[in-house]
Amino acid sequence: xxxxxxxxxxxxxxxxxxxxxxxxxxxxxxxxxxxxxxxxxxxxxxxxxxxxxxxxxxxxxxxxxxxxxxxxxxxxxxxxxxxxxxxxxxxxxxxxxxxxxxxxxxxxxxxxxxxxxxxxxxxxxxxxxxxxxxxxxxxxxxxxxxxxxxxxxxxxxxxxxxxxxxxxxxxxxxxxxxxxxxxxxxxxxxxxxxxxxxxxxxxxxxxxxxxxxxxxxxxxxxxxxxxxxxxxxxxxxxxxxxxxxxxxxxxxxxxxxxxxxxxxxxxxxxxxxxxxxxxxxxxxxxxxxxxxxxxxxxxxxxxxxxxxxxxxxxxxxxxxxxxxxxxxxxxxx
Amino acid sequence: xxxxxxxxxxxxxxxxxxxxxxxxxxxxxxxxxxxxxxxxxxxxxxxxxxxxxxxxxxxxxxxxxxxxxxxxxxxxxxxxxxxxxxxxxxxxxxxxxxxxxxxxxxxxxxxxxxxxxxxxxxxxxxxxxxxxxxxxxxxxxxxxxxxxxxxxxxxxxxxxxxxxxxxxxxxxxxxxxxxxxxxxxxxxxxxxxxxxxxxxxxxxxxxxxxxxxxxxxxxxxxxxxxxxxxxxxxxxxxxxxxxxxxxxxxxxxxxxxxxxxxxxxxxxxxxxxxxxxxxxxxxxxxxxx
Numbered sequence: 001x002x003x004x005x006x007x008x009x010x011x012x013x014x015x016x017x018x019x020x021x022x023x024x025x026x027x028x029x030x031x032x033x034x035x036x037x038x039x040x041x042x043x044x045x046x047x048x049x050x051x052x053x054x055x056x057x058x059x060x061x062x063x064x065x066x067x068x069x070x071x072x073x074x075x076x077x078x079x080x081x082x083x084x085x086x087x088x089x090x091x092x093x094x095x096x097x098x099x100x101x102x103x104x105x106x107x108x109x110x111x112x113x114x115x116x117x118x119x120x121x122x123x124x125x126x127x128x129x130x131x132x133x134x135x136x137x138x139x140x141x142x143x144x145x146x147x148x149x150x151x152x153x154x155x156x157x158x159x160x161x162x163x164x165x166x167x168x169x170x171x172x173x174x175x176x177x178x179x180x181x182x183x184x185x186x187x188x189x190x191x192x193x194x195x196x197x198x199x200x201x202x203x204x205x206x207x208x209x210x211x212x213x214x215x216x217x218x219x220x221x222x223x224x225x226x227x228x229x230x231x232x233x234x235x236x237x238x239x240x241x242x243x244x245x246x247x248x249x250x251x252x253x254x255x256x257x258x259x260x261x262x263x264x265x266x267x268x269x270x271x272x273x274x275x276x277x278x279x280x281x282x283x284x285x286x287x288x289x290x291x292x293x294x295x296x297x298x299x300x301x302x303x304x305x306x307x308x309x310x311x312x313x314x315x316x317x318x319x320x321x322x323x324x325x326x327x328x329x330x331x332x333x
Numbered sequence: 334x335x336x337x338x339x340x341x342x343x344x345x346x347x348x349x350x351x352x353x354x355x356x357x358x359x360x361x362x363x364x365x366x367x368x369x370x371x372x373x374x375x376x377x378x379x380x381x382x383x384x385x386x387x388x389x390x391x392x393x394x395x396x397x398x399x400x401x402x403x404x405x406x407x408x409x410x411x412x413x414x415x416x417x418x419x420x421x422x423x424x425x426x427x428x429x430x431x432x433x434x435x436x437x438x439x440x441x442x443x444x445x446x447x448x449x450x451x452x453x454x455x456x457x458x459x460x461x462x463x464x465x466x467x468x469x470x471x472x473x474x475x476x477x478x479x480x481x482x483x484x485x486x487x488x489x490x491x492x493x494x495x496x497x498x499x500x501x502x503x504x505x506x507x508x509x510x511x512x513x514x515x516x517x518x519x520x521x522x523x524x525x526x527x528x529x530x531x532x533x534x535x536x537x538x539x540x541x542x543x544x545x546x547x548x549x550x551x552x553x554x555x556x557x558x559x560x561x562x563x564x565x566x567x568x569x570x571x572x573x574x575x576x577x578x579x580x581x582x583x584x585x586x587x588x589x590x591x592x593x594x595x596x597x598x599x600x601x602x603x604x605x606x607x608x609x610x611x612x613x614x615x616x617x618x619x620x621x622x
Contacts, residue, residue, distance in 0.1 A: 061428050112611045116427045117370050121561055122610050128558065129603040136597060143596075249554055253435060260432060296451075297443030304439030311432045312418070315425070 004184050012328045023173055027166055035165050041278045042172035043233060048258035048270030049179035050226035055256070056265030057192060058219035059199030061116070064105070064123030066251035067130055068098040068224040072231025073241055074134065077146055082139070086160040091232045095225045101126070102224025103217070110216050124249060131247030145242040148235070161236035168237050175233065176271065179226065183267045195219055199265075257303060261310050263317025272319040277306065337469035342591045343584055348476035350583020352541045354576040355483040356556065357563035358490065359534030365570030366507040366527040369419060369430050373438035375556025377532055379445060381407060381539025382548040386456050389543070396456065397478055400540035404486075407536030408529040415528035420521050438557065445550040453547035479541040486537050487576055490530070494572070503527055507570075555599075562606045568616025577617060
């Protein structure tokens with residue numbers, strides 16, 4: 001971490017420090033609603049980062065990341081629901097299960113040379129398959145959903161993730177910051193360079209002796225494990241899980257919006273994207289409600305338009321452009 | 334006695350599968366020529382369903398009749414979409430095209446949600462429950478009509494690609510893009526026509542779909558996935574493969590819905606998709622991987 005800090009220019013350090021201080025101090029001034037929006041932003045920055053590692057760095061397009069969110073959420077929630085095993089332990093099981101699923105998808109895809117669009121379809125098929133399976137899993141509540149009990153007496157048990165908005169805000173902040181640090185470290189590691197090589201030209205990478213299969217597998221494993229932690233967060237934050245919602249393809253797409261809008265393959269892209277998209281979406285909901293329009297699709301239409309416009313006008317995302325504007329673009333991480 | 338039940342189920346599957354096949358044909362034609370994966374395919378099919386539904390409810394026009402004007406309308410939409418937006422994405426990285434079409438799909442799907450709400454709308458055709466009896470086999474009238482219509486459109490399309498100058502030119506673009514440009518074909522215009530044809534298939538298939546399913550926005554992503562499964566099982570880019578894949582999926586869905594639980598039938602389709610992707614990525618009738 002110290003190494004990473006040393007690698008930054010003074011201006012980058014200043015901006016980063018300002019951002020961290022602002023986010024840590026935010027609960028002092030922010031009300032409950034604002035805090036919940038910030039929590040959501042940080043959550044999307046985190047899962048977006050996880051997806052970004054796989055697509056942005058290693059170039060493997062996954063449209064089924066809802067699979068890992070859902071598995072992580074369900075494993076931790078079921079352990080808590082049936083055995084009273086808290087999320088701090090359950091998260092390990094959740095990550096293990098999601099990584100196993102990632103290993104299966106990755107192995108099927110990379111071992112048999114399923115590439116590009118076909119690989120994306122494979123990830124969708126895996127997520128949808130699991131969705132229908134969970135619809136019929138009785139002990140997980142089936143399609144009727146799984147509800148974590150809300151008990152007053154356990155509210156203070158922060159180690160079991162039973163708490164209020166403040167707890168989840170700081171947890172989300174911790175996750176998002178951890179995601180950025182991990183991505184920054186990986187980007188300058190041997191593995192990170194292997195990923196970039198495979199993304200740019202797999203054949204050339206292979207001819208240089210890079211084990212492309214291994215590089216892609218580690219990308220899927222790291223990404224699925226990270227995403228599962230986001231799933232655990234989701235389960236204990238919302239306390240209810242429905243297969244039709246959490247494994248839905250819409251979830252997978254929602255999760256990749258932030259890194260695409262922010263900038264694929266950049267360390268801060270997912271964070272910037274989440275800070276742009278989530279407040280705009282929330283603001284839009286507030287606006288339509290004030291106008292008395294009850295239209296649940298409006299936010300999604302706006303997201304769709306944003307996607308089309310961004311990919312048309314600025315396919316490399318907002319962050320590289322913003323970084324130049326702020327004068328930190330010299331060695332934009 | 335049991336075999337006749339199975340026969341009934343299989344025949345129903347065959348007829349439904351032909352309509353699925355027509356929808357998937359559109360996806361296959363677009364990918365085969367333009368090399369862009371239309372991720373908004375099912376969403377457009379549902380738009381066509383709603384148009385046919387509204388025409389039937391408001392004016393009493395039969396979907397089997399309105400199918401043709403709807404297809405024409407969708408041709409124009411597809412042509413315009415390709416000419417204005419998608420042409421500039423040809424040759425760009427796959428994920429760029431992909432995100433563009435996912436964006437379009439989200440807009441279309443939620444536009445439907447805002448306009449019509451989430452509830453399913455049954456069209457209630459007057460002859461919806463009529464059927465022909467051939468020995469022990471009962472066949473729904475609507476399924477026969479729509480399957481015949483789907484076959485007619487598909488064969489019209491085969492003829493178009495085989496015998497007309499424009500069809501031949503489009504096949505030339507698919508076979509060798511550089512060569513096609515060198516001999517002076519207007520590739521961008523041909524691409525726009527192809528996308529128009531693809532959407533016309535979707536428009537016709539959507540109108541036919543109204544006769545066998547209730548229109549609902551949530552069908553959009555489901556049909557997109559269905560079209561993908563069919564096209565990949567049959568072979569992406571192969572026209573005959575799309576119809577064969579449609580038949581296969583139609584029958585397998587009907588059978589698994591009958592033998593196990595209807596809500597689990599899509600699991601079989603997804604498992605089939607994964608198996609085909611892994612074991613035979615070029616599909617049953619595809620030419621190349």
